[in-house]
Amino acid sequence: MTRPHRVHVIGTGLMGTSVALALRRRGVEVFLEDANPHHLRLAVGLGAGTPVDEGVRQPDQAPDLVIVGVPPAALGAVIAEALERYPGAVVTDLGSVKAAVLADVSARAPQWLDRYVGGHPMAGSEQSGPLAARADLFDGRAWAVTPHPRSRPEAVEIVEELARLCGALVVRMSSTEHDEAVALVSHVPQVASSVVAGLLTTASEGQLALAGQGLRDVTRIAAGDPSLWSQILSANAGPVARLLHEAAESLHRVAVALEKGETSEYAGREVRRFLERGVTGVRRLPGKHGKRPETFVSVTVLLPDRPGELARLFSDVSSAGINIEDVRIDHSPGAPAGLVQLAVHPDAVSPLLEALARHGWDVHR
Template identity: 55%
Template structure:
């Protein structure tokens, strides 16, 4: 059973609208619904699809409502339409339990949960993008009685959105995101909490490290309340592991035990190395090349044109503007073994290269 549409997206927030835009880009007919007429109007206006009407018969329904409403909304979709239904909630066991209490066995077969690992600190349809899922993991979480054709259809949607499908059972998914998403979020919140009433002089020493650690803590608290509540068992298991390690850390630091602290620090390094590369592959060694340039866009174009002629593939770029200066600093991230070649070749072409 191929994905031919129409696809109905229920809930036109950041995720729902992004999926709708990506599905439209893939040539599918997209229907939209939302309890907020404003969100619905905005999403339609962005070209994400048209409001669903009586008589529409979607092939696939994507429920993208807030976590608290998932169970009810999924059951409603299964009852109203003879369609495959998925949702994009961050937690999978709790909604599945609710759905199985609300619908019969036949309808339950048409339900397959899923969870795209993409998001933003921003929310609402205006922050949506068809490119949000490009090269990101998208978990598809069949339950024992899910119809194989339904699983295929949901996987096809993820692929059509440019994502990489990862299939795993709902409970396994919830343990995985507790570890890779919910725990990092909650500890980032604790770090950020220590900054809330810090003196300005202390905060003026903030470097890139604390910005990176705390960034996710800026996300919508109402949404995260729901996510954490619906995955409480898996989250609590990890929080109590962390509590034991925090106690060990406090004991080591207060007792001056460098070995005790060393064990924890080494384990942290091992953890950072366990995370797979950006696209699931191994982590590639990269090195930065810093280049000064006058802070206007023409120079940036000239720099990239020169890098193109030199033939080194640029993996990432960071730009450091300082409003108080008239030169900017560009960091070109390239494969480690190309860095010296790029730096020397750019210098030959008259660029001021640092390092």
């Protein structure tokens, strides 16, 4: 296990600052650098590290690990420069796409390529900038580490140790495998969300009045930064374009089947098969805790709209020794009360219902 001792983070946006905060939490010495002095000042103020220019640059202060957290389009150049500047350091990055960056670094700095190992923590936010950073952003998240045939084994080790220090779970794969995977689980969903959201631009107010939670969920990520996302999609153009053509063909086929539906029983069955395939796909997704989502059961409690009721509810539940896995509050506008959904393990449902009944709570299943 090669633990990094002195780390240099280039780029103090959401990702870079979060990594710096996570490392500081583990006692690692962190230096920060950013072309944007405002971002750098904020990150330093948050306790993410020391500006690299303030330290006297002695040879014994050279970093053993450099983490590049700059926008996708700038990655290759900044990584190559870091490899040259710090001949004793391993260099990694936090970019969402890996094959194009590896090709770029190979072209710019072939002689130092053995010290570069790509990385991609699977965490983020619709927000950006150092103020959105969190030391726990990576806790329990996957962190893809993408070695290449020329990476030194000890360089791979230090990058994997970085991921673990930040609380993440290492998923090792090649840069090509990574890009195919994120096209499927991240980039194409992003574009699909934007397509649905884009259709709303011409909707009337009356049409929007009928919008429900399903539409909100489907379009939430469409609020992401267009500048960042256009760079990400462009950097992974091949795999994303292939899947987008496939998704577009599916939509056309469903549309044609619907148009033919009245005269063809086969077409009706085709729509249903398409929907069943979606159910199969969504059931494959690991839930929170890495378990299947259906392992929790949701119990809904009516919450009178008085101060202190939520505290009383949790006190009643916890005094019965029941572990709540998830909570959601659904206030209905205009209604005198709210609904609280408590998710628990199936074994805990009966004790929970008993405890709620004992304390007079109004339960809906």
